[in-house]
Amino acid sequence: MAKDIAGLDRLSKEAADLFRRDSQVIAGIEKLRFFPVVVEGGEGATLFEAGGRKLIDFSATWTAAGLGYGHPRVTEAITRAAKNPGGMGLSIANSSAIAFAEELLAITPGGPDRKVYIGHAGSDACDVALRGVRFNSSKRKIVAFEHSYHGGIGLSMSVSGVHVDTGATEPDSDTIFVSYPNPYRPxxxxxxxxxxxxxxxxxxxxxxxxxxxxxxxVEPILDDGGLVVPPKGFLAEIEKLCHSYNVIMICDEVKVGLGRPGLLHAFAHDGVTPDIVCFGKAIGNGFPLSAAVGPTELLNGPTAAALLTTAGNPVSAEVGRAVIRTLIEDDIPARTKAAGELMRRLFAELDSPYIGDIRGYGLVTGVELVSDRESKQIAKSLTAATIYRAFELGLCVFSVGPNVLEITPPMIISDELIERGVSIIGQAIEDAASGRVDPEAVAAFSGW
Ligand SMILES: Cc1ncc(COP(=O)(O)O)c(C=O)c1O
Incomplete structure (x- = not known):
């Protein structure tokens, strides 16, 4: 009999059985796992593990569940649109996609003559933005950042430093990779x-x-590359250079945009107006929806060069409209600003010798784990063990880079869950540092 996945014996029977079935049928090429979690439902910032255990979610599934699980306005939009769908894509124009594009344009700063590409995922939004520029420019080269992440398909993948680092793709031969400023490791x-x-x-x-x-x-925060928050003014300096050299500035807001940064847009922290803005994840609250907003001359052709049959379907578009309405009417940026300040204060109060740096704004927080604060030596295995232990203690959190906890809960999380979650992480760091986590179980999950 094949050896069982290490650590499953600690799960409920229901969760362990489902996890084994998952490993039998779902392709590894689309997985990035840190612990053996299987959920059967969710509400707000809580996930329900198979077998009944409740987990606090500090990941929002990589920020996709921006408004949390089962948000009433999102549920209402899906149900309404699914009962009476106006077609299923943009070859038959539909009122929902038109209104979604109008509403997204209205909240995204930029010039008067712009269009919206509507897609399914952050990957295709970034891919289309880059291709749109290349189709419509006499110039071909792209500047991207080392350790950046823009997607897992086509050009979005081959300009992503993270993929290039792992050898998952060849770098695009006309892309120049430059360093992203890291104030903690200058x-x-x-x-x-x-x-x-x-x-x-x-x-x-x-x-x-x-x-x-x-x-x-450029990402306003180099997130998957280690949640690096650049010094203030960095994007503004890039914008100046773009104007001087007539270069298009694409800002990838897929991970940290739309209310999460304590403002509606992360690039607004630097007061810039990028030429093209890419949205994903939170725009569909986890459902297939993304967008690239930019100048008509860059996104209007060639005809059908970026046609995905079901992009712009009315169900996804209505979800996007519900998300935008909620961000504005519930003043989500004010909530994420206050919640993020609480989050970072609580992490600082843990005063753990293994926490080298706490950074971020709004509800994007990076907690960098090191062997000690003096040497700043990267604590990769401590990070993996901490995340695994946090799961055992009832919390979902992921890491980026080798040693940074990415704390991005649903934006509607309560103060009480923030307090409980930070306390679990504090305990998990202590347990991991004192060897109370089974290394074999951790090793079964490679993470990045
Ligand atoms: C900054 C950024 N851009 C693009 C993407 C790709 O989005 P998706 O995985 O939804 O295709 C991601 C995903 O993590 C991301 O973090």
């Missing part, structure tokens, strides 16, 4: 946040100077 020759920004901007300008760069694609 360059040796000028170890300050300003030094980190300067080094990065110098690389960007050197690339632009060649005159062949059509666009730059």
């Amino acid at each position: 360059p040796i020759d000028d170890p300050t946040p300003e030094g980190a920004t300067k080094a990065s901007l110098a690389q960007i300008e050197a690339a632009f100077r060649g005159g062949e760069v059509a666009c730059i694609i």
Whole structure:
């Protein structure tokens, strides 16, 4: 008999059985797992594990469940649109997609002549933004960042530093990768946040100077690359360079945009107006919906070059409308601002010797784990064990980079769940550091 997956004996029988079935039938190529979780439902910021245990969710499934699980307005929109769908895609124009595009344009700053590409996932939104620029420009080169993430298909994948790092794809041959400024780990020759920004901007300008760069694609926080929050003003400096060298600025808001950053848009922290903005995850509250908003001249053709048959279907579009309405009417950015401040204060109060850095804004928080604060040595296995232990204690949290806890709960999470969740992580770090987590069980889940 084949050896069982380590750690399943600690789960309920229902959860363990489902997890074994999952491993029999669902392709590994689309999995990134940190512990053997199987859920059967969810409400707000809580997930219901098979077998009945409740889990606090500090992941929002990589921020996709922005408004949490089973949000009443989202549920109402899905039900209404599914009962009376106006077609199932954009070859038959439908009122829901039109209204969604109008409403998204209204909340996204930019020029008067813009269009909305409606897609299914952050990956295709970024891919189409990049392709749209290339189709419509005499220039071909792209500037992207080392350790960035823009998607798992086509060009979005081959400009993603994270994929290039793992060898999952060849880098796009016309893409120049530059460093992203990391204030916690600045360059040796000028170890300050300003030094980190300067080094990065110098690389960007050197690339632009060649005159062949059509666009730059940037995340407002380098999230999957380790939740790196750049020094204030970094995006504004990029925008200036883009204007000077006539380069299109694409801002990838897929992971941290739309209410989560304590403002409606993360790029608004730097007061910039990118040429193209990509949205995903929270825009559909986890349902298949994404968008790229940008100049008509870049997104209007060639005809059908980015046609996905069911993109713009009315069910997804109505979900997007419900999300936008909720963000505005419930003033979600004000809530994420206050909740994020509480979150970071509570992490600071843990005063763990293994927490090297706590960073972020709104409800995006990175907690970087190190062997000690002095050396800042990356604590990769401690991070994996902490996440696994947190799951055992009743919390879902993921990591990015080798050693950063990505704390991105649904934006509607209560203060009480924030307090309980941070306390679980504090306990998990202690347990992991004192060897109370089974290494074999942790090793069964490779994470990144
Ligand atoms: C910044 C960013 N862009 C794009 C994507 C791709 O989104 P999706 O996985 O929904 O295709 C991701 C996914 O993690 C992301 O973090």
